[in-house]
Amino acid sequence: MDDVIIIGGSFAGLAGALQLGRARRKVTVLDTGLPRNRFAGHSHGLLGHDHKPPLDILAQARQQLARYPSVKLVKARADRVSGALDDFSVLTDDGESLGARRLLLSYGVSDQMPDIPGFAECWGKSIVPCPYCDGFEVAGQHWGLVWSGPQAMHAVSLFHDWTDRLTLFADGHEISADERAELARRNVPVVDGRVAEIGHVDGQISAVNLDTGRAVAVDVLFAHPRNRPSANLHETLGLEVVDTPAGIALKVDERRETSVSGIYAAGDLANPMASVTLASSHGAMAAIFAQQSMLV
Structure with a gap:
């Protein structure tokens, strides 16, 4: 034994x-x-x-x-x-x-990968969950963040230690007026609509494509499946x-x-x-x- x-x-x-x-x-x-x-x-x-x-x-x-x-x-x-x-x-x-x-x-x-074309292919490469794990390597670049609940607001303030260029993707979720006002104060634009597809080349993200037809280019996307x-x-x-x-x-x-x-x-x-x-x-x-x- x-x-x-x-x-x-x-x-x-x-x-x-x-x-x-x-x-x-x-x-x-x-x-x-x-x-x-x-x-x-x-x-x-x-x-x-x-x-x-x-x-x-x-x-x-x-x-x-x-x-x-x-x-x-x-x-x-x-x-x-x-x-x-x-x-x-x-x-x-x-x-x-x-x-x-x-x-x-x-x-x-x-x-658990969401049913979004391109997401799994980019996971661990250019779609990542943790700034302490991967933030230094992409510091100063344009970051995207997929809203995953109230904890996303903490992430917004946290991410500013690595970059001043951050875009928040609502991904179909309701974001309150107070939260939107705080995001505006921090110069973080909010993109409404659901994420429909991740454009990428060999796992390196090029754009977040939305169901509204809009495409937003980012260098890295932070998400929390x-x-x-x-x-x-x-x-x-x-x-x-x-x-x-x-x-x-x-x-x-x-x-x-x-x-x-x-x-x-x-x-x-x-x-x-x-x-x-x-x-x-x-x-x-x-x-x-x-x-x-x-x-x-």
Whole structure:
């Protein structure tokens, strides 16, 4: 039996495996090899790895974990999870049954692309969600922002640290008179109508085409499509969740433990503020607290 089974081997999962391996705990990491940021050419803001392709960072992390004999990396999907504290069972998609005293869920989320031609092709390249991740590379250029609710007003003020050229696309949503007045004060034009198509060349956006027939050229578009967990294991385990503007996230305490004793969660699955730095930090925290919970 393992001490910990980690389900999901991206930044959070591998960071957790590193801490547990260094504590000489027996760990199995199950991973499908499909991290959320695989569409991005570069990952930003991770100390020591800034502006490196995320898949390269993960490959290097897996190589470094090879020096820890108690850590086993397995390319497999966890199909079923059951059990309780000190006796969890995981069944993989190839029929293997594994047991562990603790679980660390880090299988992330999947972004749900809207049914807009060109959107998916530009996702992670010139349509992005996070200015901290990609803002520096396009600073000073003409940014577009798709309205996704009241949080868009916060984004408008935030974005001014990177650019003074911002256009807001209402995308068919109602924007109040007070909000429009504030946008006008900030010199942010509002374009009404629904986004009908994204004009692009090989994933590089050229224009946002609207159902009104208008086309607005931008250099980058910030959008926040809904997301959902990449697996439903949390549902079968009965874990509590919280609603966020982008989707649901697993509810965790300050030790990264979920509502079920012995099950921890980290990464985008348990934090709506997507960041490789935060995912790595929370993965390490969850692993350390899982290890400490097994002390005798």
